[in-house]
Amino acid sequence: MAVTIIESCVNCFACEPVCPSKAIFESKPHFKVNPNKCTECEGDYPVFQCASICPIEGAILNSLGEAINPPGSLTGIPPEKMAEAMAELQSH
Amino acid sequence: MQLPVLNEAPAAKGGCSASSCGTTDNQMDTLPDSIREKVQNHPCYSEDAHHYFARMHVAVAPACNIQCHYCNRKYDCANESRPGVVSELLTPDQAVKKTMAVAATIPQMTVLGIAGPGDPLANPERTFETFRRLSEEAPDIKLCVSTNGLALPDAVEELSKHNIDHVTITINCVDPEIGAKIYPWIFWNNKRIKGKKAAKILIDQQQKGLEMLIAKGILVKVNSVMIPGVNDQHLAEVSRVVKSKGAFLHNVMPLIAEAEHGTFYGVMGQRGPTPDELQDLQDSCSGDMNMMRHCRQCRADAVGLLGEDRGDEFTLDKIEEMEIDYSAAMEKRKVIHQAIQEEMDSKRLEKSQKAEQFKAEPKLATRPVLMAVATSGQGLINVHFGHAKEFLIYEASPDGVRFISHRKADQYCGGDSTCGDGESVLQQTVRALAGCEAVLCSKVGYEPWDLLEKAGIMPNGEHAMEPIEDAVLAVYKEMAAAGKLDAKPEALRASA
Numbered sequence: 001m002a003v004t005i006i007e008s009c010v011n012c013f014a015c016e017p018v019c020p021s022k023a024i025f026e027s028k029p030h031f032k033v034n035p036n037k038c039t040e041c042e043g044d045y046p047v048f049q050c051a052s053i054c055p056i057e058g059a060i061l062n063s064l065g066e067a068i069n070p071p072g073s074l075t076g077i078p079p080e081k082m083a084e085a086m087a088e089l090q091s092h
Numbered sequence: 093m094q095l096p097v098l099n100e101a102p103a104a105k106g107g108c109s110a111s112s113c114g115t116t117d118n119q120m121d122t123l124p125d126s127i128r129e130k131v132q133n134h135p136c137y138s139e140d141a142h143h144y145f146a147r148m149h150v151a152v153a154p155a156c157n158i159q160c161h162y163c164n165r166k167y168d169c170a171n172e173s174r175p176g177v178v179s180e181l182l183t184p185d186q187a188v189k190k191t192m193a194v195a196a197t198i199p200q201m202t203v204l205g206i207a208g209p210g211d212p213l214a215n216p217e218r219t220f221e222t223f224r225r226l227s228e229e230a231p232d233i234k235l236c237v238s239t240n241g242l243a244l245p246d247a248v249e250e251l252s253k254h255n256i257d258h259v260t261i262t263i264n265c266v267d268p269e270i271g272a273k274i275y276p277w278i279f280w281n282n283k284r285i286k287g288k289k290a291a292k293i294l295i296d297q298q299q300k301g302l303e304m305l306i307a308k309g310i311l312v313k314v315n316s317v318m319i320p321g322v323n324d325q326h327l328a329e330v331s332r333v334v335k336s337k338g339a340f341l342h343n344v345m346p347l348i349a350e351a352e353h354g355t356f357y358g359v360m361g362q363r364g365p366t367p368d369e370l371q372d373l374q375d376s377c378s379g380d381m382n383m384m385r386h387c388r389q390c391r392a393d394a395v396g397l398l399g400e401d402r403g404d405e406f407t408l409d410k411i412e413e414m415e416i417d418y419s420a421a422m423e424k425r426k427v428i429h430q431a432i433q434e435e436m437d438s439k440r441l442e443k444s445q446k447a448e449q450f451k452a453e454p455k456l457a458t459r460p461v462l463m464a465v466a467t468s469g470q471g472l473i474n475v476h477f478g479h480a481k482e483f484l485i486y487e488a489s490p491d492g493v494r495f496i497s498h499r500k501a502d503q504y505c506g507g508d509s510t511c512g513d514g515e516s517v518l519q520q521t522v523r524a525l526a527g528c529e530a531v532l533c534s535k536v537g538y539e540p541w542d543l544l545e546k547a548g549i550m551p552n553g554e555h556a557m558e559p560i561e562d563a564v565l566a567v568y569k570e571m572a573a574a575g576k577l578d579a580k581p582e583a584l585r586a587s588a
Contacts, residue, residue: 010165010166011154011181012154012155012156012165012210013154013155013210013215014154014155014156014157014210014214014279017155018279018282045282047282047283047284049282052279052282052283052284053155053157053279053284055156055159055165056165056166074159074276074277075159075161075164075276075356076161076276076356077356077359077360081359081360082354082359085351085352085354085358085359086354088351089351089352
């Protein structure tokens with residue numbers, strides 16, 4: 001039972017100090033979670049602390065491998081709108 | 093757009109506002125002496141000081157505790173120049189080394205700020221470690237910090253220990269309804285909070301932090317991002333509130349939003365203000381707003397004079413190799429600062445004498461004119477048109493000459509004969525100067541000359557190496573004498 005930080009992490013350090021179990025550590029190319037230490041905040045907080053401050057949608061997964069902050073949930077940008085803008089950019 | 097005039101004059105207001113008096117450089121007349129003394133040589137607060145003194149930001153603060161719709165934490169590009177963007181995150185130790193390396197190499201660097209790329213006060217250990225060491229090891233450098241304000245009340249005590257006399261708070265609203273359209277979430281008391289509730293907490297913390305700083309005697313500047321249709325009408329109220337609580341300066345900056353930045357506003361097509369809209373709002377906050385018209389909204393790791401970035405000379409691998417003898421550097425810095433001070437004092441005196449002289453001349457009845465100027469500092473016209481990275485915009489009118497703003501230009505001429513799309517970049521530059529009737533630079537090539545003329549902008553290379561205000565005034569008088577400026581009252585800006 002542990003969360004995972006994946007490659008979309010931008011190394012912003014926000015999650016590291018808020019983890020109650022000190023399970024998050026700086027690493028290359030991005031921050032990682034020690035699965036032996038991570039408690040998913042159980043007993044400390046009702047919500048994942050790392051995923052509550054993380055600014056990047058999709059960067060932290062729960063133990064089922066699902067994004068805790070799915071696309072659009074943090075920025076408010078509808079995913080299709082974001083895809084449109086990025087496609088437009090790439091065509092240039 | 094008409095907004096009420098906001099400037100509830102502070103008690104020590106000097107008797108003339110920017111629009112009614114002599115020439116441009118009465119930027120600080122509205123400030124009490126004690127504050128003026130602190131800010132008049134600060135490159136970010138003083139238009140003339142920014143031509144001489146340099147600043148730097150160290151990027152030690154990566155984490156943020158809120159999300160703003162104009163920010164995207166994914167971005168990290170060397171070609172981007174805007175707040176929140178950096179290339180290399182520093183530890184406090186690296187930041188101290190870098191600061192001292194820059195101070196020794198660029199003795200005009202007098203101000204160090206921590207501005208991100210996240211929120212400095214959401215990284216209190218890294219931020220305060222940097223300040224603590226710098227105030228001990230490099231006591232001749234002024235320290236500044238900027239913040240979104242959420243963690244400010246808890247940081248005021250610590251800030252007051254480090255001899256930090258300037259704090260900038262970004263306050264975009266005092267109304268949670270509006271805040272909910274700018275801030276999608278905050279991290280607060282171990283929860284992510286969204287919507288109006290989040291905005292209300294943030295606003296309350298900002299206002300509380302502002303009051304606490306003022307009570308401690310720490311100078312507070314307030315930055316606002318002008319977002320048309322979201323908070324543009326509301327910023328008048330923000331200005332009134334923060335000034336009544338004691339902020340010495342309110343700086344309204346234009347929204348930067350492009351789809352390629354991947355920000356909410358960029359992707360959703362929110363536009364930034366036009367130069368006219370920005371100028372109207374800044375004019376309506378007349379007086380102290382003049383002090384920030386030269387603000388370049390610089391990167392969280394910028395180094396050098398405003399408008400330039402010498403960060404590449406001070407990358408981590410380069411500063412590792414530098415041997416810095418700071419006490420020797422401090423001696424040298426002192427001498428150079430003294431010389432700059434004398435030069436600035438004599439120029440300030442000369443300027444005020446010229447202003448007096450101008451006031452004594454018969455007043456012209458001509459309309460105001462905007463002119464663009466290419467300069468790399470020292471208050472002189474000293475840059476070739478094709479080499480200018482930006483242009484400073486001045487307004488000449490029967491009241492004199494005043495600095496209005498700066499506009500970015502892409503350098504179309506890099507000295508490379510093979511530049512393929514050079515022409516379109518040149519056209520962009522000409523477009524960026526829309527509304528100006530003349531451009532003053534040290535030299536102009538034939539090709540831009542033609543394009544400028546066709547666009548109704550008179551190129552002028554006759555005042556190379558002359559002081560900007562003198563040259564602008566001389567060109568204005570020539571235009572007046574040639575009958576190009578017969579007053580058309582309906583064309584006059586309300587502010588001029």
